[in-house]
Amino acid sequence: MKKLYLLLAAFLFSTTLINGQLVEPNHPKDYTMGNPQMNDYCRTCHICENPTKFNPCLEQCARHGAQFSSTHSFEAGPDIVIIDKLSKLYKPVIFSHELHASMSEMSGGCTLCHHYSEDSGEIPACDKCHKIKPDLVDLNKPSLKGSYHRQCLGCHREWSHENACQFCHEEIGSSDEVVSTYDKTDIVGVPHPLISAEEKYIYQTTYQKAPVVTFHHTDHVDLFGLKCTDCHKGDNCARCHDTAKQEEPKIESMTTCCSCHNENNCDFCHSNQEKPSFNHGVSTGFTLGHYHEDVDCNNCHRSVSNFVTPSTNCTDCHIHWDVGTFDHSIVGLTLNEYHEEEDCEWCHIDRDFRVEPTCDECHDDMSYPEDLPGIRE
Amino acid sequence: MGIERREFLKTLAVASGSLAGVSSLKASNKTELNPDRFGVLSDLTYCIGCRKCEWACNEANELPNQSLDSFSDTSVFENMRRPTSEKYTVVNSFANKGLDGGALNVKVQCMHCEHPPCVSACIVSALRKHPDGPVTYNASACIGCRYCIIACPFQIPTYEYEKALTPQVRKCTLCLERTIENGQLPACVEICPTEAIVFGRRKDLLELAHERIRKHPDKYIDHVYGEYEVGGTSWMYLSNQPFNEIGFPELDDKSPAELTESIQHGIFKGFSGPIMLFGLLGIIMKVMKKEEENE
Structure with missing residues (x-):
């Protein structure tokens, strides 16, 4: 009996392991027990090679990534922040927070800089952890000065290829009257300028059978309602702001497209010639009338990731339409007094509104469209 | 045949003894470094x-x-x-x-x-290794030989050649x-x-x-x-x-200093250098004397 209990316990333990139950529910990243490969990300917090729940071998770690509420927007933060806690050789930095926050939207968002939040969700001030005086015990944690400079220069160096201190702060008591590169009065309330893009981009790809890919940028933004960050998510500033690069920034990888489009359907994007922009009637056989063309795609195609063709029968969507609730004149035909009270089925057989209506049910000598049950407008 | 078997063994014993002395001796004037340096x-x-x-x-x-x-x-x-x-x-x-x-x-x-090889090369101990890490320089002890400049594997020490009277490393x-x-x-x-x-x-x-x-x-x-x-x-x-x-x-x-120090310090450790020299001279003299007697 004892053996049985032991076996049962072992079985239960192993299933817990397999199901990954040993991982904390608020663990920063999905971790599957079937794939216990430690990567750089794991190593930011776990010191040993085989961390378990009982021995997670965590080090003091604040690189979990901050949790911002989903409704947090960059406008919610301060407009400008004056960084003056350190000014010794240089004047305080007037940091255009809103401008940088809006830029970060394309490059990792707020957590790019605010890498840590308390359990309460509150984002602590930088100097709560990064002290002004260097920590001689935790040598890996930069002091406030090091943190600021690493954070700023991480991007600034990438695109400017220089380390001009004066770009951000002026030297104290400088005789040369060094002027900061930008006008401080000019940055208040200024978000990142709108980025202009071409209506379409034509790419010559290496796919030999059909090398031309026409990407209708405007369609994706205006018609399909994609946000910039849906595609430009991992962008760094240098992609646009690299002063050494002259060419237009491009998204090279097919993976961006294939996050929505089926990658096995090559012909959808690839062709031997330029493709016209999207036309619902041509592509799907269902021409959008002037009521449907203003409707959001998602109203009919419920799942964006899986664009299921919805039923084209009117009452499948407009389930409340019936005699009395449906104003027939919107289709361009106002029913006369003999017909307006009749059931839909009298003319639309089986309530299938896609096929032509018929008069046969009541009238032997009449037919649509020669004879009409009302007045055509 | 000049040297007899017994004499040859004696020579070998003295020579090997002094050689063993050289290799077993380590540099003795090394600074004791602070473990928290x-x-x-x-x-x-x-x-x-x-x-x-x-x-x-x-x-x-x-x-x-x-x-x-x-x-x-x-x-x-x-x-x-x-x-x-x-x-x-x-x-x-x-x-x-x-x-x-x-x-x-x-x-x-x-x-x-x-x-530091520079400390090792310095004949007047103007350069010293501080137990807490730094290699320090005492200008008042320096005689300006610039051996340190030659000894440094990183080509770091420089000399104030432009100063005629008070040049320093x-x-x-x-x-x-x-x-x-x-x-x-x-x-x-x-x-x-x-x-x-x-x-x-x-x-x-x-x-x-x-x-x-x-x-x-x-x-x-x-x-x-x-x-x-x-x-x-x-x-x-x-x-x-x-x-x-x-x-x-x-x-x-x-450290390049290790080899030179072990040879130089070893030779003079326990007066072994002079003993070896005079021992060798003594053997040669004895051999010569015997050869003369034999003749």
Whole structure:
């Protein structure tokens, strides 16, 4: 009996392991027990090679990534922040927070800089952890000065290829009257300028059978309602702001497209010639009338990731339409007094509104469209 | 046949005895190092080449200096530089070697070796290894032989050739007065905006360096320069490029001082040199005498 209990316990333990139950529910990243490969990300917090729940071998770690509420927007933060806690050789930095926050939207968002939040969700001030005086015990944690400079220069160096201190702060008591590169009065309330893009981009790809890919940028933004960050998510500033690069920034990888489009359907994007922009009637056989063309795609195609063709029968969507609730004149035909009270089925057989209506049910000598049950407008 | 068997064995015994004495003797005047001695870790991947360390070093050591702003000039990177008698530290830049394809900047200064060849070469002990790390210089003891300059594997010490009467050997002091005597950071470490250079206990820095390599094996090459080079140095480097490609000499794990010291100090240990010499002379005399008698 004892053996049985032991076996049962072992079985239960192993299933817990397999199901990954040993991982904390608020663990920063999905971790599957079937794939216990430690990567750089794991190593930011776990010191040993085989961390378990009982021995997670965590080090003091604040690189979990901050949790911002989903409704947090960059406008919610301060407009400008004056960084003056350190000014010794240089004047305080007037940091255009809103401008940088809006830029970060394309490059990792707020957590790019605010890498840590308390359990309460509150984002602590930088100097709560990064002290002004260097920590001689935790040598890996930069002091406030090091943190600021690493954070700023991480991007600034990438695109400017220089380390001009004066770009951000002026030297104290400088005789040369060094002027900061930008006008401080000019940055208040200024978000990142709108980025202009071409209506379409034509790419010559290496796919030999059909090398031309026409990407209708405007369609994706205006018609399909994609946000910039849906595609430009991992962008760094240098992609646009690299002063050494002259060419237009491009998204090279097919993976961006294939996050929505089926990658096995090559012909959808690839062709031997330029493709016209999207036309619902041509592509799907269902021409959008002037009521449907203003409707959001998602109203009919419920799942964006899986664009299921919805039923084209009117009452499948407009389930409340019936005699009395449906104003027939919107289709361009106002029913006369003999017909307006009749059931839909009298003319639309089986309530299938896609096929032509018929008069046969009541009238032997009449037919649509020669004879009409009302007045055509 | 001049030498008899017994005489030959005697000679062999004396010779091998004195040889064994040489090899078993170790350098005896080595400084006992403090296990908590200091050092600096320079992570080249963080260095932005702003040269503020050069400015701060000049200020701290009262060397000729220019305005802070003038150090933004990057045209000095066109030539490889070495420390001079008026510059204890210089930054060199290696184009396209950095992490994002930009420049990789290397700060050069005295490495403050654990077992410094310059200290070993100094015949008047003007250069000494401080138990807490720095290699110190006492100008009043220096006789200006400049052996230290030749001995240094990193070509660091320089000489004030322009001063006719009071020339000194010049090199980085690891800001001994600031750090060990006043608990401050070295001037260059204090000013570094990105904290690419970190001052701390040598053993902690080594731990930190290996920790960074372990966490980012794709970023760093698995080599902490100065951990073992010439028996270890107080300044250590982390890089994303092989060190021999960015101006660092490829050196043995043993200090060059170890070999010379073991021979020189060994010879004179326990008066063994003179004993060996006179022993050998005695044997030769005896052999000669016997040969004469035989004739």
